[in-house]
Amino acid sequence: MTVNTWALTYEGFDPQGERLREALCVLGNGYFATRGAAPEAAADEVHYPGTYVAGCYNRLTSQIGGREVENEDLVNLPNWLPLSFRPADGDWLDLAAMEVLDYRQELDLRRGVLARSLRARDRQGRVTAVTQRRFVHMADPHLAGLETTLLPENWSGRLEVRSALDGRVTNSGVARYRELDGRHLVPLETGVAGDDAVWLLVETNGSRVRIAQAARTRILRDGETVAAGRRTVQEPGLVAQELAVDVREGEPLTVEKVVALHTSRDRAVAEAGDAARQRVARASSFEELLERHALAWDRLWRRCRIEVGSDGDQEVARTVNLHVFHLLQTLSEHTIDMDVGVPARGLHGEAYRGHVFWDELFVLPFLNLRFPELARALLGYRFRRLPEARWAARQAGYRGAMYPWQSGSDGREETQRLHLNPRSGRWLPDHSHLQRHVNIAIAYNICQYYQVTGDVEFLSEQGAEMLLEIARFWAGIATYNRTLDRYEILGVMGPDEYHDGYPDRERPGLDNNAYTNVMVAWVLCRALETLELLPTHRRAELEEWLGLRREEVERWQEISRKLRVPFHDGDIISQFDGYERLQELDWDGLRRRHGDIRRLDRILEAEGDTVNRYKASKQADVLMLFYLLSADELLALLDRLGCPLQPASIPRNVDYYMRRTSHGSTLSGVVHAWVLARSDRLGSWRFFTEALASDVHDVQGGTTAEGIHLGAMAGTVDLAQRCYTGLETRQDVLWLSPSLPEELDGLDFDVRYRGHWGVNLSLTPELLRVRVADHDSATVKLGVKGEVVEIQPGGVREFPL
């Protein structure tokens, strides 16, 4: 199979597959994103526009079974895409009602352009060929463009074009949320601006963010603007312009729609409406805008490229490109100056409502090495919400900072208290806010960012304060069990969301989740180290500011050595206390009965059972330890905790849990590919390719249409980047220990590391080559096979493998 590694192409008209195509053909630039593949006139776009602006949330109260439920959503923007046409005496383009002769969509990953071409025959036999290109501008994040070329193949006459901005959109893209209120926008004003533009102003009904769009529509023939009759249609929440022009058989006509978007949250703006009108008035032509857009993408790809050589299967390389592309839809240089986090589904869909979970854990490793400014900005998003996390800890009776599992716009807990099991139709209590381990992820990210960049300023100004407050929270939630002479963490949930409690206990939560406890020991160690890393006066200031005394720090020491880590069957780390008493599940039987058992929890609940009774995990939990920590680091940590593990026990643990995991989360494949990379290369490859496929082939059967899985996308890229190269940043050394899967014949990419602007890593099965950009001022310390060498700026070193 030969695949164009820079394009995602769909041939043929497929109304059934449209939502998946839409989700995969998202266009964005960090500031806003738009799901762009739907044939406008055919789809129910009013209800399914999928256009989001980063960080623009709104909260609504709904009634579910007589109970008030609050929910906060990433807001659907007014739809800027509506553009249709008709012969003056005919019907508006409607693919469902017309004969579609050709249909082709292509997403150009390298330039960030979505192209569509189609030919359709109407009831009168008129055939029109349509080609469209669109982009969301990567250099000017407030602009987007849609170019439509219409060719009347066998007719002449009057053509009407309708170009609209539609603010009557709702959040209703996820079926199971439709009982919740999804109407976020209040129409404020519409109007005409200048000769060729219309504008729309709406406001979110809770957060009161004003959103303004202005659209300029021009008709061109042979590159020259054509005068067209214009009629403006204004309804509450909608403005459209209808243009009429004569066309001749065989003579193409181009309609350019350029749209500007501003919100009241924007910087360097006086008022959103004025700014949008001004911007669209100043915008150059579609072609010129596209040229700058492509140039911006060039620059991004230079930073973010990862060349995956796979002789036989180009699909891998293409999907890696697709994943980087999608990452850059949500997070880009434009995000640096914004107050945005990493929503689980990016800006791509409505699932999880745009909430910020722990996905950064999978996203930051890639960004740290490519876009450290962006990684830092994402940590800044957490820093701004430190006061809210402190408040949450205080309310729960703890000290320090307790970040929420699902973080809303202002950092409050937005985890649902009820969720719907679509299988049973029941709304069930949801305890997933007990996933306090999100605080481990944030601490881990701070440490990773520092290790890669050496950014002491960040540590001093923001990082250390967050880390110390998180350490303090964990030390506070840990309770001392005198009988065991151990500290325990009770009543929490691990990453495996199937288990939210014990089958025989009413109070939700689990005791001594091994992942949590071991990583808390790790966090406490890092907090202690960080105090040493800080400039002396800054350490003193922070200790004073936080009221951090010697006794408290000594207690961290103590806890970090005495957290309980449960074991069973000898050397198997128990996922939590009492795990060994749970029943084994009849995996084969269930698979026979249900086929796809990824969402085992829903299946069992619908059968009146509960997954809490079984040794069955949704996703990696204990195995997260092997993912986040190197074997050396983990064994040393367990040693410190007084529960030494032999290296040989690692594969036993991996094997034990792998056989008991349903992979109900796309992240699970990433973790398993990683932990198997060195012991079971074939197994690892299988997980890797399955994780790669999760969105592009929608392996969960419908979840991609609700929004791509940003963490899994970034995680797979990071597998290629860090796992297969064995890249680690420890003690000021860049360690490499390549282990290229047999299916790949090469990897090539550049990383930024500790102020170096370009360290090129080039890997084949036989050779690792490292090249340091000649402009850098310092040498790079590189560790390969246990030896540290220094490479001068401009130097190259080769390591036979």
Added chain:
Amino acid sequence: MTVNTWALTYEGFDPQGERLREALCVLGNGYFATRGAAPEAAADEVHYPGTYVAGCYNRLTSQIGGREVENEDLVNLPNWLPLSFRPADGDWLDLAAMEVLDYRQELDLRRGVLARSLRARDRQGRVTAVTQRRFVHMADPHLAGLETTLLPENWSGRLEVRSALDGRVTNSGVARYRELDGRHLVPLETGVAGDDAVWLLVETNGSRVRIAQAARTRILRDGETVAAGRRTVQEPGLVAQELAVDVREGEPLTVEKVVALHTSRDRAVAEAGDAARQRVARASSFEELLERHALAWDRLWRRCRIEVGSDGDQEVARTVNLHVFHLLQTLSEHTIDMDVGVPARGLHGEAYRGHVFWDELFVLPFLNLRFPELARALLGYRFRRLPEARWAARQAGYRGAMYPWQSGSDGREETQRLHLNPRSGRWLPDHSHLQRHVNIAIAYNICQYYQVTGDVEFLSEQGAEMLLEIARFWAGIATYNRTLDRYEILGVMGPDEYHDGYPDRERPGLDNNAYTNVMVAWVLCRALETLELLPTHRRAELEEWLGLRREEVERWQEISRKLRVPFHDGDIISQFDGYERLQELDWDGLRRRHGDIRRLDRILEAEGDTVNRYKASKQADVLMLFYLLSADELLALLDRLGCPLQPASIPRNVDYYMRRTSHGSTLSGVVHAWVLARSDRLGSWRFFTEALASDVHDVQGGTTAEGIHLGAMAGTVDLAQRCYTGLETRQDVLWLSPSLPEELDGLDFDVRYRGHWGVNLSLTPELLRVRVADHDSATVKLGVKGEVVEIQPGGVREFPL
């Protein structure tokens, strides 16, 4: 005279001096500032509240003599201070109508607390003692507090307290702007929150920024909350709570008012009103808030302190502290995450409407060495407005970026086109937008920031792009004069705002302003250098992005060697072409007739003459060259321009222009103190102390009450910091060449330099001591008396002087 160097104290009730006191007793934290000294119940506070939020602007259209005039103002916030009291049967506190027995105000600079105490006797003979403390919180920028203790000295009975939030404010603090519309706020809602709070929501009428305040008022006796009857008063734009409680002679009662402020521009906030209500509900007691506030100030002072030893005159040390204090009202760590520039009058008053001029030029040198993150953020403010500056250049027919003289909220030109001469009562055309030299200031600041910090990332991401675009603008505005074989810059204004054209020419602007031309040569040289400094791939990207070709860069080289620099009287650099043909002014005669002739332009215009006819400058213009560039650098630059100057000519130039300058700007004193520092130490000291006095003694007779002069304040501090130590950052070396004025016996402060967290400089007339913090990882290269030495972390070096 012994002066408390950490307090500004006023004794006695002085309704006349109130506005000056208010201006000097500003409280702020970067996010918002409040002019707090007025006795609330006595002053016309509704019209004169002086509370501003950083970066919150609004634009209005007014009619002046039948002409439409647009103006954009920094918005006056709803006033949070109103708090008054009365005996149930008496009058509200009104110092104007009562007998004031004692009155004292004290601004505690170290802790950022303003205290006031007074005793007043009402018409019934009741004497009440009042003590107040207030702060605008430096750790939580959204909070402010006002504590009032009331002691009925000779009466008992029912006491009523009124605590309000007042959104009916206008911008009307500057008399000569009162013809312009100053009503910015539209009342939206008011309400009661919880048991003890009220809230107010308003919106600016143009920029549509929502501003929410919530006020919690509690009455305490002996530290315990006292139950009080509460009555809420709600009017459009105003909400107040009236509390009634019984008091007894000799028993004090405390009223605590804690106020939260949020705007729709805030980050990490869902909705401004909710955020304000939540914040005030969560706020701790006045006392606890004050403690954290003082701790935050401690930290700031550790970074920003400059100890000035002046044996005899403590006033110098106090005023330097006052200036640092005021700087930190407008710019602090809270500003780093905001989109704000350096408004000429800070957040302290309404003069210049909050517009951003070139004052950064005087502010950044201090911040670069103390708070580089903040300096970088201020440059980021300009970077966000680069598209607007590009647009302005394009509109004017140039390439590159042309930043405006008075920058409004979105970076557009906001310079007035008409101004009022209060002496003649005439509104006159204003050409000061021709001060294109603001583009020199921005370029200079970028280079200075880089020199101090070595921040290549900033240069790569933002700095170089701004600098290159500014260079391109200058290269474009320069025209080639074949006759002279020189490049010329025609039709601009220099820093001396008196001259806006030639008396005999209708078109405004001057030709070949020497300051502009020489500094443009400097900017072009730095742009060329910066291309070399960039990482190779980033340079290539930028060249591609900007379409910067070799020929254009070569043209910069050429222009940088061939800009015209006019001279007259032999070696006197002419302020501009034709300067020598202007008439000498009868300075003594004018001084005799008018006394203060700082605003010569107004005096002459009122007499039907124009200052354009005379050799008379408002402020340093040519002399700015000697201020910004070291003698070596300037002489080398003039050499390169083919117009060599002898070192001996420098004092002749200084003397020439000094005698022809009226110092109509407070910045002039700073510049003159600097340029005289090594040749005329007494003269320099006189300018320094006069510049120090400008605000604290309101030497311009009324301008301080309209807002303090931030540039001059920072400039005087920088005189102590850089001029008297001879501190320069060149070629990766920290150069010091102390020249302590005789009137000072020491200087001691810490700078941050190139990633070092603390380099302590301690200077006495005999000794310079440099100490490097022991935590730093790298050595500091220090240059003293032409020799470069390296100091290890933890090392100290002493240099006898």
